[in-house]
Amino acid sequence: MEVTISNIRKEFDLYPALHDVSLNIRSGELIALLGPSGSGKTTLLRLIAGLEHPTAGQIFFGNEDASNRTVQERNVGFVFQHYALFRHMTVADNIAFGLTVRPRATRPAKAEIRRRAAELLDMVHLSGLEKRYPNQLSGGQRQRVALARAMAIEPKVLLLDEPFGALDAQVRKELRRWLREFHDRTGHTTVFVTHDQEEALELADRVVVMSQGKIEQVGSADDVYDTPNSAFVFSFIGSSASLPVERRDGMVFFQDQPIGLATDATGPAQLFFRPQDVALTSEGAALSGKVTASRRLAGARIAEIDVGNDGNAHHIEIEVPLDAVATLGSEIRFRPTRWEQFAS
Amino acid sequence: MHDNARSPAASARKPETFRDAASETPFVRHLLIFAALAYLAFFLLLPLVSIFVEAFRRGAGAYFDALIEPDALAAIRLTLLVAAIAVPLNLVFGVAAAWAIAKFEFKGKAFLITLIDLPFSISPVISGLVYVLLFGSQSVLGPLLKSHGIEILFAVPGIVLATVFVTFPFVARELIPLMQDQGTGDEEAALSLGASGWQTFWRVTLPNIKWGLLYGVLLCNARAMGEFGAVSVVSGHIRGLTNTMPLHVEILYNEYNFVAAFAVATLLALLALVTLVLKAVLERRFGAEIAASRKH
Numbered sequence: 001m002e003v004t005i006s007n008i009r010k011e012f013d014l015y016p017a018l019h020d021v022s023l024n025i026r027s028g029e030l031i032a033l034l035g036p037s038g039s040g041k042t043t044l045l046r047l048i049a050g051l052e053h054p055t056a057g058q059i060f061f062g063n064e065d066a067s068n069r070t071v072q073e074r075n076v077g078f079v080f081q082h083y084a085l086f087r088h089m090t091v092a093d094n095i096a097f098g099l100t101v102r103p104r105a106t107r108p109a110k111a112e113i114r115r116r117a118a119e120l121l122d123m124v125h126l127s128g129l130e131k132r133y134p135n136q137l138s139g140g141q142r143q144r145v146a147l148a149r150a151m152a153i154e155p156k157v158l159l160l161d162e163p164f165g166a167l168d169a170q171v172r173k174e175l176r177r178w179l180r181e182f183h184d185r186t187g188h189t190t191v192f193v194t195h196d197q198e199e200a201l202e203l204a205d206r207v208v209v210m211s212q213g214k215i216e217q218v219g220s221a222d223d224v225y226d227t228p229n230s231a232f233v234f235s236f237i238g239s240s241a242s243l244p245v246e247r248r249d250g251m252v253f254f255q256d257q258p259i260g261l262a263t264d265a266t267g268p269a270q271l272f273f274r275p276q277d278v279a280l281t282s283e284g285a286a287l288s289g290k291v292t293a294s295r296r297l298a299g300a301r302i303a304e305i306d307v308g309n310d311g312n313a314h315h316i317e318i319e320v321p322l323d324a325v326a327t328l329g330s331e332i333r334f335r336p337t338r339w340e341q342f343a344s
Numbered sequence: 345m346h347d348n349a350r351s352p353a354a355s356a357r358k359p360e361t362f363r364d365a366a367s368e369t370p371f372v373r374h375l376l377i378f379a380a381l382a383y384l385a386f387f388l389l390l391p392l393v394s395i396f397v398e399a400f401r402r403g404a405g406a407y408f409d410a411l412i413e414p415d416a417l418a419a420i421r422l423t424l425l426v427a428a429i430a431v432p433l434n435l436v437f438g439v440a441a442a443w444a445i446a447k448f449e450f451k452g453k454a455f456l457i458t459l460i461d462l463p464f465s466i467s468p469v470i471s472g473l474v475y476v477l478l479f480g481s482q483s484v485l486g487p488l489l490k491s492h493g494i495e496i497l498f499a500v501p502g503i504v505l506a507t508v509f510v511t512f513p514f515v516a517r518e519l520i521p522l523m524q525d526q527g528t529g530d531e532e533a534a535l536s537l538g539a540s541g542w543q544t545f546w547r548v549t550l551p552n553i554k555w556g557l558l559y560g561v562l563l564c565n566a567r568a569m570g571e572f573g574a575v576s577v578v579s580g581h582i583r584g585l586t587n588t589m590p591l592h593v594e595i596l597y598n599e600y601n602f603v604a605a606f607a608v609a610t611l612l613a614l615l616a617l618v619t620l621v622l623k624a625v626l627e628r629r630f631g632a633e634i635a636a637s638r639k640h
């Protein structure tokens with residue numbers, strides 16, 4: 001099911017949580033809403049589910065306008081951050097809940113419901129735990145019960161709020177892989193919210209980067225990492241260094257010194273580059289800084305350096321070759337090899 | 345020198361005398377336990393025992409005579425009737441109020457919580473007087489209702505009203521923290537799975553709060569049956585008609601009919617004991633489930 005979000009605006013007590021957000025989610029896609037807390041990603045997810053209603057704008061499921069449909073009518077599978085399993089029901093009853101509350105006319109027979117619940121339990125690899133109560137399960141098992149429960153209603157769209165947020169690192173990695181397989185097997189349109197970029201980049205077909213109630217960029221992991229379209233995305237995804245620069249006469253200046261980068265743009269800007277995208281150099285215009293600390297990180301060495309004049313130095317991190325001299329207090333001269341500039 | 349002074353026996357004893365930093369010496373421990381027990385015995389157990397001793401002072405015959413006497417029976421019936429009206433009313437109100445406060449954001453919420461606490465914070469006698477002012481012969485409402493043949497004061501409706509007023513915080517107070525703690529996650533999950541609001545209430549919300557609700561109802565019932573002050577003001581003390589059990593006890597006592605007074609009082613004491621035992625049994629039998637329903 002394709003989901004189209006069109007010019008959605010959401011205010012809570014006059015405080016805007018989302019401003020004019022539009023997004024097209026393709027059918028069968030696994031898409032991540034990624035952003036820091038307060039970016040509006042969970043609000044957007046809840047709006048798609050119908051748990052919140054937009055102040056303005058529309059949401060389409062396929063070609064149908066679902067904006068005025070209730071959460072029950074939208075038929076979405078929602079997996080809550082803390083799972084919200086019904087603690088007084090067994091695992092089997094939890095999974096069957098969505099079927100047992102259907103009106104008599106569309107409700108399957110008891111035996112059929114039991115069969116479906118067993119089937120779903122098998123799908124999430126939890127067969128044999130039918131009779132357990134949620135508080136007798138581990139975090140990872142609860143997560144999968146919640147997913148099976150959401151899948152029981154044969155949802156058009158699967159929505160997951162911080163699906164791995166409450167799990168420890170090891171379980172998180174396993175479930176992440178498992179969810180990808182699960183998605184590929186069932187082919188549901190799936191939207192999940194996360195603040196963990198590694199999770200989003202690894203798992204999703206496309207990542208929606210959000211900040212302060214706006215969508216900053218939508219794209220594949222490669223897109224958002226290699227060609228970030230804003231200062232926010234550049235600094236939010238992966239590690240980066242940034243310096244305030246001035247552009248004139250076709251060159252980039254840092255604190256009135258040319259740094260060996262050419263540009264057509266003019267005016268003040270913020271220069272961004274990744275720590276590994278630098279080359280050490282001994283001649284020509286370049287950035288230079290004093291090493292304040294250095295540490296070995298697997299196959300590389302990370303040098304922390306202060307760039308710029310004393311009293312107005314900027315602290316950044318760059319990657320230097322293992323054989324480079326990066327002792328404390330030594331001077332390093334380098335130029336970014338790949339960089340972006342965003343007017344400020 | 346002190347190395348030599350420590351004999352092998354002393355160092356072997358050492359683990360036995362070792363204790364946690366947070367635990368007291370045996371002497372202090374026993375003293376504290378004794379103090380608590382003595383206090384309880386003096387202020388709770390002794391009065392309780394004395395009620396039964398007084399009630400049976402002239403034998404079981406006199407005891408049961410006092411209970412089956414018509415005025416006593418009328419008082420018991422009236423008490424049961426009042427509780428049978430007040431408790432269900434406050435059950436419904438308590439759940440509704442707790443639901444509203446715990447699950448919605450609205451203006452005046454803090455005010456509503458204060459209002460719910462009001463009966464706890466004012467003297468029951470004042471609660472009764474409020475109804476006298478509202479429905480008395482000097483008021484606007486009283487004569488109007490009377491002209492339509494409806495008696496509020498010095499009649500059963502007044503007693504019910506006063507009892508409802510005094511007991512309405514019990515259920516709500518028990519449920520509000522519980523429901524606030526549980527949040528709205530489960531309800532949202534049920535709705536997203538296609539359940540209607542009604543189904544969500546019966547199949548998700550109610551099971552989640554049932555133990556808290558039961559506690560609230562037990563406490564509410566105990567107070568509804570035992571309430572004296574507010575009821576005393578509005579009842580008019582008409583024997584066989586508007587006397588509840590606590591009022592009946594008072595009348596008998598003032599007539600120096602101690603055996604009968606204490607006999608009826610034993611029923612109220614038994615009610616309290618049954619409530620306590622019921623609560624303890626529930627806790628023991630469903631302890632794990634109660635604990636599970638309290639945490640998420």
